């Protein structure tokens with residue numbers, strides 16, 4: 001029940017846009033949310049006026065509700081600017097009518113101008129400052145008019161008055177809380193997305209060079225401090241230039257992607273893998289002794305060798321990898337030295353005929 005309500009609300013908030021990373025996504029959420037709140041408050045007022053037997057005002061409430069639905073419809077159809085603009089006009093009219101003509105300023109309805117001001121600041125972009133300032137100025141002026149002219153409205157008992165004030169307070173607090181939450185959630189999602197873009201290799205989906213080297217620094221430091229074994233490996237596709245030249249660059253990309261996925265599936269979740277550059281990858285295996293690392297890398301080598309990667313014409317592309325391995329040694333103070341050792345291992349594996357692994361270790365365990 002709760003998740004169904006949540007899903008329905010999310011659907012309503014997302015009216016009129018699908019792209020999660022759309023530039024105006026925050027504003028659109030707030031616009032839709034404001035319309036939802038507008039409709040809900042309009043409905044409540046409708047009930048109040050109906051129960052007080054005031055058909056004339058009930059009619060005005062119905063008009064307000066109709067405007068709310070039109071706003072949502074604008075959003076749905078993609079007329080975002082119209083949806084943006086109609087909301088403050090409708091809200092200002094609603095609050096002004098309530099405060100100046102019906103309930104009077106003592107009701108406290110005019111505090112709802114705060115919501116309009118918050119709306120204006122969040123929903124309009126820097127290039128829409130003109131509209132933003134107008135909405136803020138009109139709201140402030142009308143607020144002051146209500147406050148200082150103190151128009152009298154319907155006779156409200158002190159209980160009625162308190163009730164309205166509590167409702168206005170709750171409505172405003174809820175509005176602010178949800179709007180801040182919407183903005184924060186979006187910010188979090190965008191930050192996450194940006195981090196992904198900054199840390200992922202676009203082609204293979206693995207960590208990119210920057211991320212895997214940052215991991216290397218951290219894992220190296222942790223291993224040294226905790227005196228744990230750790231092994232670095234560099235994996236390089238054999239004769240990759242030939243694959244590109246023979247089957248085309250697109251086929252080369254396909255090979256890189258498939259091999260990367262296969263390699264990532266061979267290692268443990270606590271291991272790290274990333275694209276070092278071109279057809280070269282780094283694997284970092286924390287908490288692993290050399291024998292275990294050799295076994296994992298041998299499994300990786302074999303898995304790649306046995307892969308069946310086909311071009312779109314059904315031709316199988318033969319792929320193998322050479323791997324250089326190096327464990328952390330107590331005498332080493334920088335991770336770059338371990339990487340250099342692994343690179344040396346890779347060079348030897350290539351020179352010895354490729355499709356093999358080679359260990360460069362200062363000490364064997």
Ligand SMILES: Nc1nc2c(ncn2[C@@H]2O[C@H](COP(=O)(O)OP(=O)(O)OP(=O)(O)O)[C@@H](O)[C@H]2O)c(=O)[nH]1
Nearest residue numbers: 236237238239240241242244249252253278279350
């Ligand atoms: N398709 C594709 N090719 C790439 C990419 N990045 C680098 N390459 C190619 O990878 C090839 C690497 O060639 P080399 O460094 O000569 O190495 P190799 O042919 O694999 O030879 P060995 O490493 O000695 O076995 C170059 O032709 C690059 O253009 C990429 O993202 N996609």
